[in-house]
Amino acid sequence: MKVAPKRVVSLEYSLHLGDHQVIDSSEGEPLSYLHGTAQIIPGLERQLEGMEPGESKQVTIAPADGYGERDPSNVQEVPRTAFGDRELHEGDELVAIDDEQNEVPVRIEKLVGDKVMVDFNHPLAGKTLHFEVTIRDVREASDEEIAHGHAHDGHHHH
Ligand SMILES: [Zn+2]
Incomplete structure (x- = not known):
């Protein structure tokens, strides 16, 4: 099943800023999110569209599609x-x-x-983000998840 709106996507990722020093990662526990709800940064969400479980990709995201320019x-x-x-x-x-x-x-x-x-700028504002992502799972979201606007896997708050 491909990554598309109203589907819950589980992925592993690591993030560096161009020097291959990993500053953030899913640390072996996949991150789940509801696609199409801006739960993750817009540039990344767009690049994941259409990917399938098992697929990996390197994604480079300009500040404007990431955490914004530094103001x-x-x-x-x-x-x-x-x-x-x-x-x-x-x-x-x-x-x-x-x-x-x-x-x-x-x-x-x-x-x-x-x-x-x-x-008060986000620490990653003004930075070009380099993600390495691997899609682990894609499934249809439940009606409840769609109503809430987020995935119900793993950690989340109501
Ligand atoms: Zn919920």
Whole structure:
């Protein structure tokens, strides 16, 4: 069965940024997602369309089809007091919680007196992504999965 909308796809992947240093992977436990619902980055979803179980592919994705371009206006000034007693260093990567209670990775760009310049860009913004993917399984999604907009394999939250 081919990868297509309203099908649940299980795949293994590894990701590097052009230097073959793997920065993320499925670590032997396939990732499942509902195809056609933007659960994964758009450039990758498009490239997987039509693939079949057992097939492997190397996929290169430009920033615009990945995590977007880096936006300088996403570097914002935050008062030092917002971080409490925590020790801060330039380059530190922290996790902030946004208004919808999602975890957002942020980076301390610069410390300036009692202000902290915080980079809210995604760490992979502006990067060209190199994925190696292998499709493990493709199946029709259940009505419930289609209603929820996500796959019910493995880890997921309602
Ligand atoms: Zn669900």
